[in-house]
Amino acid sequence: MSLKLKLEQGLQQAGIVLSAELVERLLAYLALLQKWNKVHNLTAVRDPDEMVTLHLLDSLVILPHIHAERLLDVGSGAGLPGIPLALCLPDLQVTVLDSSHKKTSFMRQVKAELQIDNLQVVCSRVEQFQPEQPFDVVISRAFSELQLFLTLTAHLCRPEGLWLAMKGVYPHDELAQIELKPSTPKPSAIVPLVVPGLDAQRHLVFLPNLTATAQAAA
Numbered sequence: 001m002s003l004k005l006k007l008e009q010g011l012q013q014a015g016i017v018l019s020a021e022l023v024e025r026l027l028a029y030l031a032l033l034q035k036w037n038k039v040h041n042l043t044a045v046r047d048p049d050e051m052v053t054l055h056l057l058d059s060l061v062i063l064p065h066i067h068a069e070r071l072l073d074v075g076s077g078a079g080l081p082g083i084p085l086a087l088c089l090p091d092l093q094v095t096v097l098d099s100s101h102k103k104t105s106f107m108r109q110v111k112a113e114l115q116i117d118n119l120q121v122v123c124s125r126v127e128q129f130q131p132e133q134p135f136d137v138v139i140s141r142a143f144s145e146l147q148l149f150l151t152l153t154a155h156l157c158r159p160e161g162l163w164l165a166m167k168g169v170y171p172h173d174e175l176a177q178i179e180l181k182p183s184t185p186k187p188s189a190i191v192p193l194v195v196p197g198l199d200a201q202r203h204l205v206f207l208p209n210l211t212a213t214a215q216a217a218a
Helices: 003-014 020-040 048-060 082-088 101-114 146-152 172-179 211-217
Strands: 070-074 093-098 119-123 135-141 157-167 189-193 202-208
Touching (some): 003 048, 020 048, 020 082, 020 101, 070 082, 082 101, 082 119, 093 101, 101 119, 146 157, 146 202
Parallel strands (some): 070 093, 070 135, 135 157
């Protein structure tokens, strides 16, 4: 099966409708990732078929849950999920953040070659990143445990904004840790995700930033 057909079938199974042009742009991103990965070891996934499932479809299944103007992808690595989101949601301003120079160099190359105008690439440690304004949504995919993710990005999520954490199995232990800390944001929802072609659990954890609400109540 061709990569294009695998992606198209996966999108259909996930109920995600994308134009033929978008499918081609996603495959162009994947081709660049394969090319760079041979030299720079950006991802442990080597097989192109697995890349469609584990990188593209795994990122795209969260599309229905993204409702924002400005999104930050923390620890983006090779640009996941930030670059697929930027490609599919041209009205969404996406910032991808990583401390690795080789990974941010790759993401800048993708931005240039695919002309992704709504994508900003930042090379920085997350705790040192000081944007002009905080973000509506701060998302991570396999960046860290929930407590550390929230601590490191507390200055990056705007009041009444939202943290989204992409997880594998239901994160019982991580949730128990944040329950122990009264001031830590608590999940408003934990949504199971189905990634076509993937026989493994996926969950999306929603953590609203209630800072402004708490201050108003005080």
